[in-house]
Amino acid sequence: MGFSMNTYDFNMVLKELKKKYKIYAPKLLKGKGTFSDTDMVRYGEIGRIEEIEFNKKSYFSPKEVIFPITQTLFYFTEDEIIEPKVDEKGILIFLRSCDIHAVKRLDEIYLKNGQEDPYYKRLREKVKFVLMECENSFENCFCVSMGTNKTDNYSLFVKTRDENVLVQCKDETFKKYFKNENSERVSPRFVESNETKVTIPKGLDTSIFKSEMWKEYSSRCIACGRCNTVCGTCSCFTMQDIFYKDNKNTGERRRVWASCQIDGFTTVAGGHEFRENKGQRMRFKVMHKVYDYKKRFGYYMCVGCGRCDDACPEYISFSNCVNKLNDEVKEVR
Structure with missing residues (x-):
């Protein structure tokens, strides 16, 4: 109707x-x-x-409406936890x-x-x-x-x-x-073609980790995390406990967006950091979007909105990176 x-x-x-x-x-x-x-x-x-x-x-993306950048999960006192009103x-x-x-x-x-x-x-x-x-x-x-x-x-x-x-x-x-x-008869028209086209190689697997292509991003990426914050499918967060000045035994726990591209995301006890190299972080992000997620859920995580390409100050193109995988898959085998 x-x-x-x-x-x-x-x-x-x-x-x-x-x-x-x-x-x-x-x-x-x-x-x-x-x-x-x-x-x-x-x-x-x-x-x-x-x-x-x-x-x-x-x-x-509109994800910040249902997955806020900063979200208070609960307030706490010395002996009570209170969830915020919705x-x-x-x-x-x-x-x-x-x-x-x-x-x-x-x-x-x-x-x-x-x-x-x-x-x-x-x-x-x-x-x-x-x-x-x-x-x-x-x-x-x-x-x-x-x-x-x-x-x-x-x-x-x-x-x-x-x-x-x-x-x-x-x-x-x-x-x-x-x-x-x-x-009136009303129905949407949908885009049938894009100027940018992406082909994800068949047979993509973890052997691509050995590719030399990731080294390029170690020198180009500045670890700002913009690609993650504008992405509609990135879902990582970190936790923060905020203590109030008037009573340090009260405060609130928040979850805040995090980024797999920034320093400290993979830091663990003892100060060791997995994927300290920015090329490794790019590899993790790309493979998660077009390999890991699909292996688990049956379809690709990336939806092709192109916001990551729009936002990158270093003009790193996610779509170009995925297309490069086609030649690299042949090289590592």
């Missing part, structure tokens, strides 16, 4: 939805880019469709097909990997997806190669056309909000 309406009427729908949902979408943040005179597209709460950036790829509202997220697939990867890690993570689950159960259309591929995207360019896992599909908003409603929960709108 589909509907057509003007922007004013759609904003009225958003106003009603906000009574029950927090609504997140990519927004254009003026002057908030890497440099002072540049902009950034990033997820934030919205109340009007004019706030949504439909035509540019967001710098960060907002009763549901969560609506406007996102693209590749990012919907990325959430599936997070679900696999946090909900289906032998033990459910209660903190992730508590937020994830509140989430419904609003699909955004990609009529054309963005720079560095390779979602078609990864099979993530299409999805049917969404509650609503929303697009703008001139001064109108078109909506496809798949979830019965939301049909009451559009009962007075004009009916």
